[in-house]
Amino acid sequence: MEGMDHLAHERNKTEFDVDAMKIVWAGSRHAFELSDRMARLVASDPAFRKDDRTRLGRKGILRLTEEEAGQLRNFVDEPSFTDLHWGMFVPAIKGQGTDEQQQKWLPLAYKMQIIGCYAQTELGHGSNVQGLETTATFDPDTDEFVIHSPTLTSSKWWPGGLGKISTHAIVYARLITNGQEHGVHGFIVQLRSLDDHMPLPGITIGDIGMKFGNGAYNTMDNGVLKFDHIRIPRNQMLMRVLQVTREGKCVQSNVPRQLIYGTMVFVRQTIVADASTALSRAVCIATRYSAVRRQFGSQDGGMETQVIDYKTQQSRLFPLLASAYAFRFVGEWLKWLYMDVTQRLQAKDFSTLPEAHACTAGLKSLTTTATADAIEECRKLCGGHGYLCASGLPELFAVYVPACTYEGDNVVLLLQVARFLMKTDLLHCCCDVQRAEDWLKPGVVLEAFEARSARMCVACAKNLSKFENPEDGFAELSADLVEAAVAHCQLIVVSKFIDKLQQDIPGKGVKQQLQNLCYIYVVNLVHKYLGDFLSTGCITPKQASLANDQLRSLYSQIRPNAIALVDAFNYTDHYLGSVLGRSDGNVYPKLYEEAWKDPLNDSVVPDGYHEYVHPMLKQQLRNARL
């Protein structure tokens, strides 16, 4: 059976050009080739075996471009201190350091002569950066800052790479000069000796302990850090925006503060891109296994029915498949938006920043929440075997869920979107669906989603106006505001997917499949959020029922292409890391093989048998019902 494709009968049903779809998914031929090459490189190198992880060994000896290295880290598929060094420490110096600071620190960081992390969050303070307690007090006598943790809750807590590895950190602290506070700023602080790695005097540092999952973020040394009056030179404050002079005066530079929001937009658009990656991995596993797994429905002792053919399975799985594509395309658009905003910022045009900021905040929230839920749903769609680590899904879930919390708690972000929406003018419109097929008209769909979003906003605004103090109203109505924000974000995803369909997309049948996916995403949302659409009068119960009919028809159309649509993600078996999601569908023999690798199976008679079990069986222990 080795080498045989157990999913060949599925792949034979495909009605579109899978290679062309791979390019669409990757974004461009260049992106496809790059990621394909890196994925194969990692998959073929024993150093990156997932079943027998060894770290760091050979990672240092490859020579890659920055773009290649980024993809490679991605396919190595294990959180590690390098994520923070390259993803946060280096960008923070680039973005917030002066030219001088960049010249000094970046070469050290690039060559990894120092290893850096990003120490912002504290034990008692997460989302509210302005509430951080760590202080950086300027001492004019010595021209130094004194970094100090005044309370237990001010201990830095969570920074990845901090616990055991990093030599340096960007530490965020309240700046105090001449007895006055000047807000929270970043400081480059050395933590450990470069000779023997011991923490420098006055620095308490350690790992914060076990986290969710067997592997997941347990490969990362998230750390705790306390300062007892640590002194650093004045020029280690990141001073691109605000400078502290020799005398301890604060001087604003002419670099716009808004640049910081630009960085946030950047980080959050990468999170949206990562959401579509994580979601598509889970969907790939669940779709393939649903085609392999059979259950019930056998007649006269014949084969049972593939579970992917059950409508209940389709109605849970296919909307997630559609979401993977939807998030991919809205992520592409966000990447464009970020570049556009950056160019405008450089020309001192700040006009589009608030909307870009709200968009990325909202989409970060929407896509990460949906993806975390979807991974767990995919695990359930794999039945009992999804609970085995060999399915790859428990770890994917455990490693993914922090995305709902880091870089802005998802609910807090939606409230920011709501705040933006309450400042926006809104328009009204109405839905023109008379037959099920009308749900496939882009204009009709967009109008319905625009009307829903607008009317939910208007309802909130109306309720808000009843409060004397708008802030009280905002607090009291925040649950409704979050729902309005979700509606707005879904409108963005829907409209960007529809935009994508207006483009020229080569490859036989590719556009047709994308259209089906788009409308599965859309009509499933109508069904799932029916209360919104009906209560705002955007659609009628009859139109809702037609939407349901259309959804069933779309599921039937997507069904024969399901395996090919997940093949189009172009994931190696190595990257998927799932016996259930194997490309060749040879699930059961491999699951059976995998079991025997567990260390528990090294001995036939388990440890502890002679000490505990044998005496009990032989009644040498007084025993009871336990």
Place this chain on the structure above:
Amino acid sequence: MEGMDHLAHERNKTEFDVDAMKIVWAGSRHAFELSDRMARLVASDPAFRKDDRTRLGRKGILRLTEEEAGQLRNFVDEPSFTDLHWGMFVPAIKGQGTDEQQQKWLPLAYKMQIIGCYAQTELGHGSNVQGLETTATFDPDTDEFVIHSPTLTSSKWWPGGLGKISTHAIVYARLITNGQEHGVHGFIVQLRSLDDHMPLPGITIGDIGMKFGNGAYNTMDNGVLKFDHIRIPRNQMLMRVLQVTREGKCVQSNVPRQLIYGTMVFVRQTIVADASTALSRAVCIATRYSAVRRQFGSQDGGMETQVIDYKTQQSRLFPLLASAYAFRFVGEWLKWLYMDVTQRLQAKDFSTLPEAHACTAGLKSLTTTATADAIEECRKLCGGHGYLCASGLPELFAVYVPACTYEGDNVVLLLQVARFLMKTDLLHCCCDVQRAEDWLKPGVVLEAFEARSARMCVACAKNLSKFENPEDGFAELSADLVEAAVAHCQLIVVSKFIDKLQQDIPGKGVKQQLQNLCYIYVVNLVHKYLGDFLSTGCITPKQASLANDQLRSLYSQIRPNAIALVDAFNYTDHYLGSVLGRSDGNVYPKLYEEAWKDPLNDSVVPDGYHEYVHPMLKQQLRNARL
């Protein structure tokens, strides 16, 4: 700070008699005292420490009643082979064994001179018991059954306690006598030698490997088992219902087959009870931590706002608190239902069995799905720290989620409910809400939920009637049918909660709190499933908006009592196993202490530093961007 109650200011706000509520929660004074005593016993015994688990050591030396032992196992709070021995092996012999078989096997099992497990599920077969492949072929020459695994997919897979510990199993296999199949039956099969624990000849046995979570079901030796023509005496088939004679003839006994459904009702009602337990644990942790955690909203450098005071937090947390109570009471009712059905079965009255079977199937599905989602939601409600194992929530989630799959996949179960509903007569009615307070009238609420459930059923029935073959219709419409089944199950939970409120409930303010919780449960469901209520015309958009207003008011009423309402669960800190959920609210110092216990912190300079990190920092490795 040790010994101080950091939640005292919360407990001072309480408006009801917490001790009286503890009795209501436990079900009776006897139940309260029993569980309180066992919880304390386990919590005070170092053998059951959770941070340093040692197993079996002292478990055998306690003398307890069956009721006490059950509670004790519950508070030990770690899945182990004893769960299956006592929970499945013993009951299977009791339920399906003849008197003779019970006399032989039960004493051995009670004294644990043998350890048993329950081997039903196979690698390729889960929910569909009739699809099992293992065979038990009667050999009249030797008066034996030959147990055999004809294929790889027929390997038993998942049974807890099988992998390394059990000496015996109840094995389910297709009975074959005289060349004819007679369905799936249970057989007592010895697996391992009672002398040296080696698997008997012809038996391949092992552990199936790592599962979700760090601890969770990894403390259980879920196993794989293959038979190569194993022979057992004829009298080891469980023959209470069907007997195989010396000649190999099958003879139905006069014991009703329906007894097997009775057992299913029993197992599933315990799962519903467990759901309220798991949910209440998670809610207890999240509620207490939400009162400890502060974020944003500080003015003039004062204290930040407790996150439990944010409406967004309340709108996510309080419905879960209400659900914990709702599931508790519907679980009580199910327990009564089981006893009622059992008494009727003994009197050969099978009339209520189909409804009882549908009820328990549906409620098993509804409560386990809601609980799994709720635990994860509670974890998110604890922000970043919820991701630490020290929060107790990752493990609670990992150990709980299998409940959605075992004892009947939740979607398959809902389809069984739907099948039952399609046979039922339905009535119509209409909602009479004019002011927000009208949502607090039991009659009004029940009518709305009855109407919604009935109309969704009628709509399904109408669509089904369009199909020539009803089975085709059932398959095609199964996603809609599942939704109708959910509506029906929610109606049951709502009506049982309302029934509970009609009872005499002593204790100052207790009934008022239960009323608030009941209507939070109810009105939140109206909001969450608004599409159902509006599309079936059961309520109007205006009534929906009034429901929303009422919900906000209910949240404000429950807020001051939130901590006391979770205190009423009477969970020890040991049982909760959560730093965030500590009864005294002393979260941060304990979290800080906990971190240093991680083995990674045993050494200041981590393993591997000299081998990997130092050479990199000193550029003795050629390096690149990684």
